[in-house]
Amino acid sequence: MPVYTRVLTRLRALRVPMRPRDTRVLKRLRDARDAHPSADRALRLTGHVLAAVLVLGALLMPNTAPGLRPDRFTRIPAEAIVGAVLLLALPRRPRVIFAALYGAALGVLTVLNLLDIGFTEYLGRGFNLVLDWGLLDDALSYVRDSMGGFVADAAAVGAVLLALLLVVVMALATVRLGDVLARHRTRAGQGALVAGTVWITCASLGLQISGLPVASDRAADTVRGQARRVVDTLRDEAAFAKEARxxxxxxxxxxxxxxxxxxxxxxxxxxxxxxxxxxxxxxxxxxxxxxxxxxxxxxxxxxxxxxxxxxxxxxxxxxxxxxxxxxxxxxxxxxxxxxxxxxxxxxxxxxxxxxxxxxxxxxxxxxxxxxxxxxxxxxxxxxxxxxxxxxxxxxxxxxxxxxxxxxxxxxxxxxxxxxxxxxxxxxxxxxxxxxxxxxxxxxxxxxxxxxxxxxxxxxxxxxxxxxxxxxxxxxxxxxxxxxxxxxxxxxxxxxxxxxxxxxxxxxxxxxxxxxxxxxxxxxxxxxxxxxxxxxxxxxxxxxxxxxxxxxxxxxxxxxxxxxxxxxxxxxxxxxxxxxx
CATH class of the missing domain: 3.40.720.10 (Alkaline Phosphatase, subunit A)
Structure with missing residues (x-):
């Protein structure tokens, strides 16, 4: 289905009112695409590749600065295979909703990994979801005292915008990839089956690259780690209060x-x-x-x-x-x-x-x-x-x-x-x-x-x-x-x-x-x-x-x-x- 037709169909389904000027803009886009089909294909392919790179990067991203090496991104993430299977199995509307939520979760996960990197560099430990929000205010005060109010305010605004941008961009990337999978359902299903078989084989044989397993569940491991910190923190509170007495x-x-x-x-x-x-x-x-x-x-x-x-x-x-x-x-x-x-x-x-x-x-x-x-x-x-x-x-x-x-x-x-x-x-x-x-x-x-x-x-x-x-x-x-x-x-x-x-x-x-x-x-x-x-x-x-x-x-x-x-x-x- 042409891009122009797909956009109109989605806007009508969402009951978005279309003004004549909007219709003319979409028509010009269609005409430009028809006039330059090779450029259009290259642009769409580039968008697909960037979306895939963003998603795979988020799934494989380490949470320490020394871990940010190319070999950490050469593994097969189980979460990508599971996500692809679910996207292939869902009807269109649930698929779009799931893809957006999955992408937003990847954006949040990326933010948590970045916080882990920052906290490890400065405090020698990862970010604690229960305890450490107040330290962000202390960090802002430190920047303000060290480098001035303008730099501190700019850094704070930049950090918030970056976090929001990561969530939005990841959601858009997964929705885009969900559409690609749906349009090529047969080949995508075969690819997911092959990837799943390779992942299971690598996990069973313990295959590694640069000392790391090829079969990765890095994102799930990050979620487990954060959950473990939360549970340990809550358990520690009562035990430490008794110790202090x-x-x-x-x-x-x-x-x-x-x-x-x-x-x-x-x-x-x-x-x-x-x-x-x-x-x-x-x-x-x-x-x-x-x-x-x-x-x-x-x-x-x-x-x-x-x-x-x-x-x-x-x-x-x-x-x-x-x-x-x-x-x-x-x-x-x-x-x-x-x-x-x-x-x-x-x-x-x-x-x-x-x-x-x-x-x-x-x-x-x-x-x-x-x-x-x-x-x-x-x-x-x-x-x-x-x-x-x-x-x-x-x-x-x-x-x-x-x-x-x-x-x-x-x-x-x-x-x-x-x-x-x-x-x-x-x-x-x-x-x-x-x-x-x-x-x-x-x-x-x-x-x-x-x-x-x-x-x-x-x-x-x-x-x-x-x-x-x-x-x-x-x-x-x-x-x-x-x-x-x-x-x-x-x-x-x-x-x-x-x-x-x-x-x-x-x-x-x-x-x-x-x-x-x-x-x-x-x-x-x-x-x-x-x-x-x-x-x-x-x-x-x-x-x-x-x-x-x-x-x-x-x-x-x-x-x-x-x-x-x-x-x-x-x-x-x-x-x-x-x-x-």
């Missing part, structure tokens, strides 16, 4: 918490994205290694000693709050649901243990916090300084609201340097090593920090984020520079303002993203304790940590949720459990 130190009296640190000013500092790659990568390690060695030597000259080990973080690439909460609560908090459950529980965090003891004032230095932060109470912080409360008047450095050196100087001015009746326990978050690592601040004379305006010229001369993000090698170099900067700022602050009673614990929250680490499964971050009082370090002799700021490759590796209990025990806390 069971606390080995939950009922410990105040006088039995941290007695061996009484009289010490304790700083617990998290360095953003400070991961094992900083000491393993041949491009990054030389610079970071020199910084750790030189700063360790400077601290030793000032009378400080250090011990370092490894912790395996509960997160990767981002979601820093999961690393913070895991290390301080003794719970494995690797997703947003667990984080909400934990922060709404009575679980005793390490920082809250200092406050509960009654022997310390507690403060949080949070330059990355730019809105209300109700978790402060769960962390046991009497006072919190966010990005708006530190007096900073200088420029942002990409996502980071202020350089670490300024944040530490503000900490000294606002809290640490003041005379007080009780020692101070502080949680400090250092953000200058947050991706995209451009521009990176530089150390200046502490006396010249002022209100931070001095950083205007440094920020202006720094590199553009887009330039660094586009190049993995440059990302690794700038990441290393940012880690060196953060470590230098913290250790210079300690050297400048620390006393005989200062104890600093600093650690990474997670490894950086895959653009820096590659697609490694390693989640280790360094952790270091620095003090002048030798009794502080003798208390952890049995930990067998490495002397200095740099943990040895074979230093002990603990899961991050083990840190709280080991720290409390090492410094004299007595277990008095609560049970859920």
């Amino acid at each position: 069971t606390d080995p130190f939950g009922a410990t009296p105040p006088n039995l918490l941290l007695p061996d640190l009484r009289g010490k000013d304790v700083v617990i500092a998290f360095i953003e994205s400070y991961g094992r790659v900083a000491m393993d990568d041949p491009l990054i390690e030389p610079g970071v290694g020199r910084t750790l060695d030189s700063r360790g030597a400077a601290l030793a000259r000032a009378g400080y000693q250090a011990r370092s080990g490894w912790l395996t973080s509960a997160t990767y690439g981002g979601s820093s709050w999961l690393g913070h909460s895991t290390s301080l609560s003794g719970l494995w908090i690797d997703n947003q649901q667990r984080y909400r459950t934990a922060t709404n529980s009575d679980r005793l965090t390490l920082t809250a243990a200092f406050r509960k003891s009654g022997a310390w004032d507690t403060v949080g230095i949070m330059p990355g916090v730019q809105k209300t932060w109700p978790e402060a109470e769960w962390y046991g912080l009497d006072t919190v300084y966010d990005s708006s409360e530190m007096g900073y008047k200088g420029p942002k450095f990409s996502w980071s609201t202020m350089p670490d050196q300024y944040a530490l100087e503000a900490f000294e001015r606002l809290e640490h340097g003041k005379k007080r009746k009780r020692p101070l326990m502080s949680e400090v978050i250092l953000t200058s090593s947050h991706q995209p690592w451009a521009p990176v601040p530089e150390m200046i004379d502490w006396e010249d920090l002022g209100d931070g305006s001095v950083f205007d010229a440094i920020e202006e001369d720094g590199r553009e984020a887009s330039e660094v993000m586009a190049d993995s090698t440059e990302s690794r170099k700038e990441y290393g520079r940012s880690i060196s900067y953060s470590v230098t700022a913290l250790t210079e602050w300690l050297e400048r303002y620390g006393t005989d009673d200062t104890v600093v614990v600093f650690l990474g929250d997670h490894q950086p993203i895959a653009r820096v680490t590659g697609h490694t499964k390693n989640r280790d971050v360094p952790v270091t304790i620095v003090a002048k009082d030798p009794k502080v370090l003798r208390a952890i002799d049995d930990w067998r940590w490495t002397p200095g700021l740099r943990p040895a490759d074979d230093a002990p590796v603990w899961k991050m949720d083990a840190f709280r209990d080991r720290f409390l025990t090492a410094y004299g806390s007595v277990r008095r459990p609560t049970k859920g």
Whole structure:
């Protein structure tokens, strides 16, 4: 049936009113087709081929960036064979409806695969349909903070349009292929039979290409994987809530918490994205290694000693709050649901243990916090300084609201340097090593920090984020520079303002993203304790940590949720459990 006649028939069946001008347009199209039959056939064939490529690509599409290789698309998808058989068996109207729904489902599946790729690149795990929608808003905020509102809005609109376009285009492609199959029903049926026989044979014999089975059920596997994540998430919620209520130190009296640190000013500092790659990568390690060695030597000259080990973080690439909460609560908090459950529980965090003891004032230095932060109470912080409360008047450095050196100087001015009746326990978050690592601040004379305006010229001369993000090698170099900067700022602050009673614990929250680490499964971050009082370090002799700021490759590796209990025990806390 000619195209012109088919279009008119469908429009009449749908009772679409036809104006004379519409009829003339269709007539011109028919005349153009009749005048150029070869071009018309080539155009229709191209449309058929593109539709088939789109459908097969969606059915075979991997959900990881390393999997996007040509050999992943050389397999036979079972879902295509089943879909073809159903399209051949259905009458016209049900066929069109089924084809549209099948194509729309393939579009949704493609969107989920793209989300998996993005989440794996940035967070080291796939997208969770239950938990991760809120993280898309966080991602938008990150882009806005790093690259500006226009880029963020354009990216958001582009992502929504792409998702809608994928669904619509896939639906149109499957409807088109359904029509082709119906017009060539006999040959299409024979082809489906042959394809099904080949698929079964390949599956039975276990035939493979590049280590992957020729007989593929990739789309079905993706659906099963997403369903499994949903079920596992729902099951985990109740089990974790019970775990959060069971606390080995939950009922410990105040006088039995941290007695061996009484009289010490304790700083617990998290360095953003400070991961094992900083000491393993041949491009990054030389610079970071020199910084750790030189700063360790400077601290030793000032009378400080250090011990370092490894912790395996509960997160990767981002979601820093999961690393913070895991290390301080003794719970494995690797997703947003667990984080909400934990922060709404009575679980005793390490920082809250200092406050509960009654022997310390507690403060949080949070330059990355730019809105209300109700978790402060769960962390046991009497006072919190966010990005708006530190007096900073200088420029942002990409996502980071202020350089670490300024944040530490503000900490000294606002809290640490003041005379007080009780020692101070502080949680400090250092953000200058947050991706995209451009521009990176530089150390200046502490006396010249002022209100931070001095950083205007440094920020202006720094590199553009887009330039660094586009190049993995440059990302690794700038990441290393940012880690060196953060470590230098913290250790210079300690050297400048620390006393005989200062104890600093600093650690990474997670490894950086895959653009820096590659697609490694390693989640280790360094952790270091620095003090002048030798009794502080003798208390952890049995930990067998490495002397200095740099943990040895074979230093002990603990899961991050083990840190709280080991720290409390090492410094004299007595277990008095609560049970859920």
